[in-house]
Amino acid sequence: MPQWVVVQYGFRVTLGQFQFMPMKVHNFSAGPGILPAEVLQQAAEAAINFKGMGLSLLEISHRSKEYVAAIDEAMDVVRRLLHLSDDYAVVYLQGGASLQFSMVPFNLLRPEGYAAYVNSGVWATKATQEAEKLGKTKVIASSKDANFSYVPKGYDIPSDADYLHITSNNTIYGTQMKDFPQSPVPLVCDMSSDIFSRVFDPNQFGLIYAGAQKNMGPAGATLAIIRKDLLGKSGRNMPTMLNYAPHIENGSMYNTPSVFSVYVCMLTLQWLERNGGVPAAETRNRAKADLLYNEIDRNGLFKGTCATEDRSDMNATFVLTDESHAADFEKMLKDANISGLKGHRSVGGYRASIYNAMPIESVQVLVDVMKTFEKQRG
Amino acid sequence: MPQWVVVQYGFRVTLGQFQFMPMKVHNFSAGPGILPAEVLQQAAEAAINFKGMGLSLLEISHRSKEYVAAIDEAMDVVRRLLHLSDDYAVVYLQGGASLQFSMVPFNLLRPEGYAAYVNSGVWATKATQEAEKLGKTKVIASSKDANFSYVPKGYDIPSDADYLHITSNNTIYGTQMKDFPQSPVPLVCDMSSDIFSRVFDPNQFGLIYAGAQKNMGPAGATLAIIRKDLLGKSGRNMPTMLNYAPHIENGSMYNTPSVFSVYVCMLTLQWLERNGGVPAAETRNRAKADLLYNEIDRNGLFKGTCATEDRSDMNATFVLTDESHAADFEKMLKDANISGLKGHRSVGGYRASIYNAMPIESVQVLVDVMKTFEKQRG
Numbered sequence: 001m002p003q004w005v006v007v008q009y010g011f012r013v014t015l016g017q018f019q020f021m022p023m024k025v026h027n028f029s030a031g032p033g034i035l036p037a038e039v040l041q042q043a044a045e046a047a048i049n050f051k052g053m054g055l056s057l058l059e060i061s062h063r064s065k066e067y068v069a070a071i072d073e074a075m076d077v078v079r080r081l082l083h084l085s086d087d088y089a090v091v092y093l094q095g096g097a098s099l100q101f102s103m104v105p106f107n108l109l110r111p112e113g114y115a116a117y118v119n120s121g122v123w124a125t126k127a128t129q130e131a132e133k134l135g136k137t138k139v140i141a142s143s144k145d146a147n148f149s150y151v152p153k154g155y156d157i158p159s160d161a162d163y164l165h166i167t168s169n170n171t172i173y174g175t176q177m178k179d180f181p182q183s184p185v186p187l188v189c190d191m192s193s194d195i196f197s198r199v200f201d202p203n204q205f206g207l208i209y210a211g212a213q214k215n216m217g218p219a220g221a222t223l224a225i226i227r228k229d230l231l232g233k234s235g236r237n238m239p240t241m242l243n244y245a246p247h248i249e250n251g252s253m254y255n256t257p258s259v260f261s262v263y264v265c266m267l268t269l270q271w272l273e274r275n276g277g278v279p280a281a282e283t284r285n286r287a288k289a290d291l292l293y294n295e296i297d298r299n300g301l302f303k304g305t306c307a308t309e310d311r312s313d314m315n316a317t318f319v320l321t322d323e324s325h326a327a328d329f330e331k332m333l334k335d336a337n338i339s340g341l342k343g344h345r346s347v348g349g350y351r352a353s354i355y356n357a358m359p360i361e362s363v364q365v366l367v368d369v370m371k372t373f374e375k376q377r378g
Numbered sequence: 379m380p381q382w383v384v385v386q387y388g389f390r391v392t393l394g395q396f397q398f399m400p401m402k403v404h405n406f407s408a409g410p411g412i413l414p415a416e417v418l419q420q421a422a423e424a425a426i427n428f429k430g431m432g433l434s435l436l437e438i439s440h441r442s443k444e445y446v447a448a449i450d451e452a453m454d455v456v457r458r459l460l461h462l463s464d465d466y467a468v469v470y471l472q473g474g475a476s477l478q479f480s481m482v483p484f485n486l487l488r489p490e491g492y493a494a495y496v497n498s499g500v501w502a503t504k505a506t507q508e509a510e511k512l513g514k515t516k517v518i519a520s521s522k523d524a525n526f527s528y529v530p531k532g533y534d535i536p537s538d539a540d541y542l543h544i545t546s547n548n549t550i551y552g553t554q555m556k557d558f559p560q561s562p563v564p565l566v567c568d569m570s571s572d573i574f575s576r577v578f579d580p581n582q583f584g585l586i587y588a589g590a591q592k593n594m595g596p597a598g599a600t601l602a603i604i605r606k607d608l609l610g611k612s613g614r615n616m617p618t619m620l621n622y623a624p625h626i627e628n629g630s631m632y633n634t635p636s637v638f639s640v641y642v643c644m645l646t647l648q649w650l651e652r653n654g655g656v657p658a659a660e661t662r663n664r665a666k667a668d669l670l671y672n673e674i675d676r677n678g679l680f681k682g683t684c685a686t687e688d689r690s691d692m693n694a695t696f697v698l699t700d701e702s703h704a705a706d707f708e709k710m711l712k713d714a715n716i717s718g719l720k721g722h723r724s725v726g727g728y729r730a731s732i733y734n735a736m737p738i739e740s741v742q743v744l745v746d747v748m749k750t751f752e753k754q755r756g
Contacts, residue, residue: 024432025431025432025433027433027437027438029437029438029439030439031439031634032436032437032438032439032440032634032637033437034437035434035436035437040425040426040434040436040437041426043425043434043436044422044423044425044426045422047418047421047422047425048418048419048422053403053717054402054403054715055403055405055717056413056418056421058410058413058418058421058595058596058642059405059407059410059411059412059413059418059596059735060405060407060410060718061407061408061409061410061718062410062597094472094473094474094477094598094636095472095473095477095619095633096472096633096634097633098618098619098632098633099472099473099617099619099633101617101619102617102618102619102620129618130617130618133615133616133617133618211634213634213637217436218436218437218637218638219440219634219635219636219637219638220472220598220635220636220637220638220639221598237511238511239477239479239480239508239511239620240476240480240507240508240511241473241476241477241479241480242480242617254476255473255474255475255476255477256409256410256474256589256591256597257597257598258472258597258598258636258639259410259591259596259597259598260596260597260598260638260639261598261636261638261639264436337432339431339433340438340439357437
């Protein structure tokens with residue numbers, strides 16, 4: 001026993017040194033995105049010895065009492081952070097938002113009904129296309145004509161639709177829905193890239209889903225939050241794996257879950273809870289976004305790519321006013337250990353993803369590079 | 379740079395000591411199951427610093443060149459180990475075998491056709507039930523009447539079926555199909571619990587799938603091997619995520635893959651390749667199974683639960699001849715740090731899962747306990 005403890009302690013200390021090393025990389029990746037350093041340490045430890053079992057989390061039964069406690073806590077911490085009532089079920093699934101694009105209509109779209117979609121980006125378009133494979137859809141608003149550089153507003157929501165589908169944050173374009181529509185029909189939201197980043201009232205929603213890998217954990221886990229009274233009404237025959245009900249009934253263990261990914265989600269959300277929960281995250285995220293957008297607006301060498309009022313606090317997109325300086329700017333980014341800033345090919349330029357785990361210090365490093373670049377260009 | 383190297387070295391050494399520690403747990407879990415100690419070390423390192431990027435594998439883009447190289451290798455090592463021809467595509471998916479139960483009929487079962495199924499256990503039954511949601515099935519053989527204690531044989535395979543579905547190894551019951559049927563129609567096989575454990579001719583199969591978590595990696599990744607000419611013929615409208623084609627066309631990255639799980643599969647399969655590939659694994663697995671089954675047969679306090687000729691080399695199921703001694707035996711197992719030996723509730727008794735990564739030394743520990751138990755019982 002003592003020998004065990006000593007080795008574990010050494011392991012932790014060694015890993016602990018890592019985050020203070022001078023070579024720190026500033027991770028602006030759009031997703032999978034940055035996770036807290038302490039979570040990564042806990043994850044690495046679990047990959048060697050989970051909960052003192054002497055076995056790795058990668059090789060233990062998902063039915064072990066240690067893991068059942070972890071996945072239960074992964075669902076509970078979601079409830080606590082979002083203040084969910086008992087009207088809602090929380091489940092971890094697989095397949096990412098892409099599989100949710102089909103699960104949502106299988107569960108909520110009646111064969112004789114139709115679903116309303118707001119088209120605010122490529123992912124919203126894909127969600128619509130998958131629903132169209134199963135039934136009727138109506139796109140009630142779109143910003144496609146402007147390359148999705150703004151969030152559609154002021155549309156009428158039909159009261160006879162089976163649901164209204166929206167995307168809260170459009171990672172590619174850097175736009176974010178600041179106010180959610182008052183919907184007469186169940187509101188379904190893809191929150192993959194901004195869940196847990198700001199305070200909202202969950203009772204506005206019928207169903208929320210999110211691929212974990214942008215703001216709440218690693219790839220391989222998908223979160224769904226479902227108002228229970230909406231289930232069982234589509235009347236569809238569907239694959240059991242695409243039916244929310246058995247996943248809910250079995251506590252996210254209808255089949256073997258994505259064990260490690262769900263555990264790292266739990267660690268990440270517990271980290272968020274220790275650090276003030278969603279309200280504090282929102283304050284930090286606003287400060288990071290303000291710091292960066294103020295520089296984009298002030299610095300004449302850069303300009304933002306989307307409507308100011310719709311700018312995302314998670315993904316800031318911008319371009320150089322003179323693209324011929326791109327190589328110089330990118331060398332400076334590289335020298336400053338700034339990683340993952342390349343914009344999506346459909347927008348170009350740069351995209352700084354500043355998810356919950358991104359410290360403001362890293363945003364400051366980027367802003368400093370932008371300022372230095374301006375001085376050098378003089 | 380030097381500081382970096384020193385820390386990394388310290389990390390590796392510290393982790394390295396782990397596997398030689400006296401408290402070693404013998405992991406007989408049925409799945410998720412045992413993984414090689416060196417793979418767990420590599421996985422833990424990648425969770426801190428992947429490929430020297432200074433970032434965790436849990437927080438980097440799946441489109442980064444470092445990860446694209448890893449997932450490509452994860453597919454390539456499958457090709458090398460199984461000697462797959464170019465007629466076959468290899469993909470990593472999500473959702474486990476349970477989602478394959480639906481993907482198979484979506485892709486291969488014509489609305490006007492039917493599929494043949496061999497019912498050799500609970501998972502085979504579930505596979506059939508999911509296919510029945512989409513079309514017609516015919517169960518051409520079953521061992522359900524004997525609680526699946528043997529593998530059905532000697533059945534006729536209809537030549538007009540769209541495919542024949544079999545399960546190569548039945549984890550719960552400890553049975554294994556020793557010879558695969560000569561099928562006039564495409565042979566589809568759930569190999570979740572014995573893929574890479576023994577040599578077979580892949581050209582016998584139309585489609586092979588496997589949840590990774592039993593013999594090739596952690597939970598969260600699913601392998602599919604598909605003869606390409608079989609695709610595109612079911613004529614079905616299906617969710618894009620359930621269509622093999624886009625996953626194949628996009629190199630397992632139609633959407634964000636289960637990044638970490640696929641990487642650990644790659645590590646596990648590279649470990650297998652370094653250790654002689656599938657032929658050497660088969661030799662080791664046979665030796666482990668012989669050691670254990672010989673003791674089960676020799677020791678009067680135990681008896682096997684399934685037909686001798688169908689006994690699995692992956693999961694050995696057995697019971698006490700006198701159940702009243704269970705508490706004593708289980709205390710001895712615990713004292714020997716033997717974990718995960720409890721049998722599935724539908725069979726009872728004990729199940730020793732002795733997957734590829736299980737060293738024969740751990741099997742010997744179990745056999746020694748069985749011998750000691752016999753001596754103590756006199």
